[in-house]
Amino acid sequence: MNKDAPRSFAELSFYLIRAATGAGLAPGLGEELAANAVYLATHDIDPSPDCARLLQVAWDDQERVIPTIQTTDKTVIYATGDFSPLSAITVAPIICDQIITDAHTKIFRSYLVQQPSQPMMFIAALARCTKVVGEVQITLRTLDNQMDVSLPQELQAAARIIQPDPDGIFEMEITRPGNSGELTTVDVNLSGGIVTNSEAWRIIYGFFHRSLVPSNAESRLAGAGAGLTDND
Amino acid sequence: MNTAIPLRSPADVMRLSRMGSMHATRLSFMPTLLRRMRRENWQFERIRFDVDKDGFGTTVLAVHTPDRTYSLIAFSHALDPEQRTDRVIAEAWDATFNLFDGVPTDADIERLSGNTPLQESGRFLASELVLARANKSVRLFNNVVECLAKGQQPDIDMLCEVGYLMRTTAVYGNGKFGCADRARTASRDETQSAFQLEMIAVYLIRWFTVCLVEHVASVKGGEQAVPLDPNLCRYLGIGNATGLGMAPFLIRHPKLIHRWCKARETALARVRSAALDDKTIIEKFKSRLDHIRKHLVEWNVADEIQQQRVLTLRNDMTHFALSLDNEIDTNDSSFWENVFQHSKQYSLEGQELVVSIMMEFNGHLIDDLADTLFDEERMLLNPAMSIGVLRDLLKTHYQWVNSFDFSDQKASDRFWYYSEDKIEPRLGKRYEEEGAELEMPLGIAYSIHLLGVTLTDWLDDQTVGEFCMQHPEHRHIIRRAQSLEQLDYAEVQDNLLDTTMRPIDLLRFKLAFFGASKFDPKSDLWTRITMYQGAPMPHEIPTANLDSWMFPVSPSATATA
Numbered sequence: 001m002n003k004d005a006p007r008s009f010a011e012l013s014f015y016l017i018r019a020a021t022g023a024g025l026a027p028g029l030g031e032e033l034a035a036n037a038v039y040l041a042t043h044d045i046d047p048s049p050d051c052a053r054l055l056q057v058a059w060d061d062q063e064r065v066i067p068t069i070q071t072t073d074k075t076v077i078y079a080t081g082d083f084s085p086l087s088a089i090t091v092a093p094i095i096c097d098q099i100i101t102d103a104h105t106k107i108f109r110s111y112l113v114q115q116p117s118q119p120m121m122f123i124a125a126l127a128r129c130t131k132v133v134g135e136v137q138i139t140l141r142t143l144d145n146q147m148d149v150s151l152p153q154e155l156q157a158a159a160r161i162i163q164p165d166p167d168g169i170f171e172m173e174i175t176r177p178g179n180s181g182e183l184t185t186v187d188v189n190l191s192g193g194i195v196t197n198s199e200a201w202r203i204i205y206g207f208f209h210r211s212l213v214p215s216n217a218e219s220r221l222a223g224a225g226a227g228l229t230d231n232d
Numbered sequence: 233m234n235t236a237i238p239l240r241s242p243a244d245v246m247r248l249s250r251m252g253s254m255h256a257t258r259l260s261f262m263p264t265l266l267r268r269m270r271r272e273n274w275q276f277e278r279i280r281f282d283v284d285k286d287g288f289g290t291t292v293l294a295v296h297t298p299d300r301t302y303s304l305i306a307f308s309h310a311l312d313p314e315q316r317t318d319r320v321i322a323e324a325w326d327a328t329f330n331l332f333d334g335v336p337t338d339a340d341i342e343r344l345s346g347n348t349p350l351q352e353s354g355r356f357l358a359s360e361l362v363l364a365r366a367n368k369s370v371r372l373f374n375n376v377v378e379c380l381a382k383g384q385q386p387d388i389d390m391l392c393e394v395g396y397l398m399r400t401t402a403v404y405g406n407g408k409f410g411c412a413d414r415a416r417t418a419s420r421d422e423t424q425s426a427f428q429l430e431m432i433a434v435y436l437i438r439w440f441t442v443c444l445v446e447h448v449a450s451v452k453g454g455e456q457a458v459p460l461d462p463n464l465c466r467y468l469g470i471g472n473a474t475g476l477g478m479a480p481f482l483i484r485h486p487k488l489i490h491r492w493c494k495a496r497e498t499a500l501a502r503v504r505s506a507a508l509d510d511k512t513i514i515e516k517f518k519s520r521l522d523h524i525r526k527h528l529v530e531w532n533v534a535d536e537i538q539q540q541r542v543l544t545l546r547n548d549m550t551h552f553a554l555s556l557d558n559e560i561d562t563n564d565s566s567f568w569e570n571v572f573q574h575s576k577q578y579s580l581e582g583q584e585l586v587v588s589i590m591m592e593f594n595g596h597l598i599d600d601l602a603d604t605l606f607d608e609e610r611m612l613l614n615p616a617m618s619i620g621v622l623r624d625l626l627k628t629h630y631q632w633v634n635s636f637d638f639s640d641q642k643a644s645d646r647f648w649y650y651s652e653d654k655i656e657p658r659l660g661k662r663y664e665e666e667g668a669e670l671e672m673p674l675g676i677a678y679s680i681h682l683l684g685v686t687l688t689d690w691l692d693d694q695t696v697g698e699f700c701m702q703h704p705e706h707r708h709i710i711r712r713a714q715s716l717e718q719l720d721y722a723e724v725q726d727n728l729l730d731t732t733m734r735p736i737d738l739l740r741f742k743l744a745f746f747g748a749s750k751f752d753p754k755s756d757l758w759t760r761i762t763m764y765q766g767a768p769m770p771h772e773i774p775t776a777n778l779d780s781w782m783f784p785v786s787p788s789a790t791a792t793a
Contacts, residue, residue, distance in 0.1 A: 005355045009415070010407025018650070027673040028700070028707025090704065097615035097697035104616035132612070192358035193410065212652035213667030219651060219658060220321075232371060 006193030007201075009038045015208050016051055022210030023059045025089060032093045036124035041194040045159045048200035050118040050166065054089045055207045057117060067091050074173075078114040085117030092125035099126075099176065103133040110175040119169045120162045126174060127152040139173040235501040237569065243632060245493060248726040252737025253541075253580035254744035255588045256782050258595055259499060262747030262764060263782065264602040265431045268422060269773050272298050276770035278443065279335065283308060285451040287444050290345065293436050294335060295770075297422055302361070302429075303332040304436035305341060307349050308444060316367050318401040318473035320656040325351070327398060327440070331362035331433040333412065351402070352654065356410040362433040363411055366398040366441075369471065373397050376445050376460070381453030385461050391468070392530060392786040395750060395762045397441040399471025403430050418606070425605040426488060427746065438470040438764050463787040466772070469765030472748070475758035476657040479728075479738040480648065483674045486712070486722035487607040492745055493721035495605055499598035500572075503590050506597055508567040517593060518556055520780065524589065525549050527749075527783040535753040541581050548582030568594075595779060611715035613707065619699060620692030622710065625717055626684060632725040633677045633684075644678055645731035647671040659735065659757070675729040679709040749782065 013034040020030025033054065037047035067086055070076045077095065079086050095111055102109055116122050119140065126136050136151045140161060149158040162169060213219070244250065256263070268274075275296040283289035291306040308327045315324045328348045332340065340359065347354030351365055372386075372394040379386040405427070407413040417423045442465055450457045460468075482489055508514075528546045533539050552575070556562065560570050568590055575586035591598060617625075636643050647668045651658050662668045673679060683706045690699060696714075700707045716722040727733065734756045743751065748761040766784025768776035 005357060005410055008358070008407030008410055008413045010413050011410065021670060026705040026707060028709075028711065029704050031708055031711075093704075093707070094697075094701050097613070097700060100614070101616040101695060101697050192416075193407075193413070209652070211650065211670050212655065213649045213658070213660065213670055215651045215653035215656075219660070219665070220653060232369065 006195050008193040009041055012041055012047075012194065012196075013038050015204060018211040019051075019055055019204050019207035020058075020089070022207035022212075023055045025058055029089055029093065032125065033089050033121075035128065036088075036092065036121050039124045039128050040120065040155075040159075043155050044194070045120070045156070045163075046194055046196055046200075047121070047124070048196035048204060050088070050121050052197075052200035052203035053166075054087055054118050054121060055204065057085070057087055058089055059207065067094070069094075074110045074112055076112045076114065085115045086113060088116065088118045088121035088125065091116075092122045095122070095174065096125050096129045099129055099136070099174070100132055103176070108176055108178055110173060113172040113174065114170070116169060116172050118166055119172055120159060120166060122172060123149070123151065123155065123158045123162070127155050133176060135177055137175045137177055139175075140169050141171040141173070142168045143170065235498070236505040237501050239494075239497040239501045242493075242720045242723075243725060245497060246721060246723060246725040248724065248734065248737040250580050250584070251724065251741035252734065254584045254741055255581075256744055256747040256749060257496065257499070257588045257591045258779070258782075259495060259591065259598065259602050259605070260745055260747030260782075261425070261427050261431045261605075262435075262767065263778065264425065264605075264747075265428055265435065266767060266773065266778050266781075267599070267602075269295075270776075270778060272422070273774070276439070279303065280341075281443065281447070283444065283447055285448070286310070287448040290341060291440055291443065292336060292341070293440055293443070295432065295436065299420070299422075300333075301335050302432055302436075303335055304433060304440060305330045305332050305336055305344055305348065306437070306440050307345060309349060311367070313370075316370075318367060318399070320402065320475065320477065321654045322365075322401065324349075325365035325401065326368045327366045327437075327444075329362070329364040329366070329433065329437060329440075330356070330360045330411075331364075331429060331436070333359050333361050333417075352409060354409060358410075358412040358416060360411045361417065361429045362403060362405045363409060364400055364403040364433055364437065366400045366437060366470075368398050369394045369396060373445060377449045377452060380446065380449030380460065381457050383453065383456045383458050385458075385464060388464070388786060388788050391464060392788075394471075395467070395765050396438075396469045396471035397445055398437070399473055399760065400434060400437060401473050402477075403434060403472075405430050425602065426492070431746070434470055434472075434763055435767075438468070438767075439770055441470065442468065442769070461787070462769070462772075465769055466766060467784060467787050469749075469762040469767070472743075472761050472763055473758065474739050474743060474761065476648075476659065476735055478742050479735050480657060480672055480674055482724065482738055482742055483676065483728070485609055486716055487609055487611075487719060488605075489724075490716070490719040490722035491605055491607045494719075495601040497721070499591050499594075499601050500587055502597045503594045504569045504572050506568055506594065507565040509565065511562070513593060514556070514562045514567070517589070518553065520589065520592070521549065521553050521556070523780075523785060524585070524783045525553065526785040530786055531750055533752045535755075538751065538753050541579065544579045545581045545585065548578040549585065552578070552582070552586065592779060592782075611711050613696070613700070613711040614714050615695060615697030615700065617696045617714065618692060619687060619690045619694045619696065622696055622699075622713075623687060623692070625713060626680060626687075629717060630677075630680045630713065630723075633680045636677055636681070636727045636730070638678060638681050642731040643727060644675070644729045646729045646733060648674045648728070662729075673708055675727070676709070676712070676723060677727045678729050679706075680713070682706070683709050683713075747782065749784070 016034040016037050017030040020033050037051050040047040067077050068080045130152045138149050140147045147161050277294045279294050280292035288308050292303050294301050294303040306329050311326045330348050376386040423429050446459050531542050560574050575583045647660050647662045649671050736753050736756050743761050748763050750762040752760040766781040
């Protein structure tokens, strides 16, 4: 079969959750990564390049888990200590948690995320949030341009802007419009999975493989069904 | 429907000891499917049978529902006995299968012929709903071939001892290896409930095994050969070998498990609450109990623990049968509740078997619950919840965790992991073996315990969101606890990391929900079972008794009963 055959969403989720473990991340963060990736996939957006990059960054630098959050007129989120990018694996859940908490307390605050790494994964997390908090507005800033997207409706438009040059986005501003009380849903693709980038998948699989415990003769014999003949 | 009698407590039901004692009921997935097949007049068709004299080749068996067709594509292969193993790490099998959505074209079959025999190493499309494989019971398959070829029926004792011609060693669904995600079929009436696609596949595999054995015998015996006697045929189920892979499913799908258990307990409560006005039921009940006692006599296994449990179960049911004559008031309209209360003196296996029989006689009260055995698995973190409220939630819903002493290493001795050996799920010893940092997060009790310890330093008015930012390692268990707050039967209220934990109890629980029988544990880690044994063959479904095919007895025993 063509090696570019689609991956099912369940497959995507399983491999990413375990790959996150392989990259040294907590299970809850792996679940968020997988959920965001599946969300993109069900909207026909291949999440594998972003996921591969994020896993690599997580593996290379486990220290940058907690960002600095500075609240003045707006909440600014940036990497602690230097100008390194903010990982969507660790930071997107934090922002979503804040936005959901805001919604519970009827606060309409805006967030400024500086140097978002793999901004499409932030977008996915925020789009998932809209099921709880209603519409979310995002302003994406590049060095010479600014673009507005409204989630979840304009997810595809966001992908068209971001995916050609994910490193080009240096800032994301996130707001919840005051009239966003109505929860939103959009139709999704359940037809047949998503074709993933083969190089990205190779990296993801590499992290997945790190989550597997090496086998030896002793553990092999301790497995279910070991040591019995099945020619009966 | 209201019930005057409350449901059994989760603290009673969701313990491994009871879960590992459960039996099939009429709400199990196999009887549920068979009732639908009859209700909707499903039609079966042998579309293709390109199989050589040795039984090797390609077969397509289809079932037509009112709205669509599902096809079993079967590839049967020659297999070196050296390669025949039921383990996940196997590389070759006697037969490999897909359940296909619709009728496959020649191109589909050609494509799958290069993938299905490879199983986990193959790639599949959303048109494939299930991937499975099976190995022969070599001695029974050969015996049946030899006998039928000579114009004789097979040895009933051997047939009774084994119970199947082939046993499946994996039945994969829900998106595995590129197959269709469950979401693709979840809105269909016939596959909305749990594992219905897998049950369709297994039912067709059982039919396939009969087609295959009769074909090989026919070629070998020529005009002398005869088909299987219908009574023997019906008695042949399809075997299955199940290992640790099934256990993580139960922990990862707590909402689904809640639905299953809630339905089962609601069913029991309805039956207990019902008045018995038709006294003719009593005699039928006694007769059915006699039949099930014969079934128990035929349930013999090599595992000493399980065999002892079966012996106790036989004694329980003998006592129960006598009690129906002289102890339980059969004139009381509260007959079902009296039976239930009476059963409390029996072993857990005995208690649960009585529950199954009670449910079997009350389909009119409970069959609608078969339509509630599914749920979406969405779990959401509520970051706005205060730490004080979270603490209260844990106290209320996870109080059972306090019964475990995690200061004793034995309570966290085990860890569940995937081996690099074909991703085989295994259990390790945390303090002796490497790899615990890669464990699957299945130790819910331990995770709740660790969360409680970390929460000690936090104030009640701080939020879960703030806590998760500092402690992402607890995010998954908080999300789980919050999501399951209203679902009493979602958690297995035991410690899955304890050194004394028996995974076999989890397997038994799930397999009972499938509708399996003849549990035959081979260790604490895996079991063989039989599925659909006693169930009607496809052509018999329109006229068969679908209320009492479970707990079958051998054809010879039927004849003398």
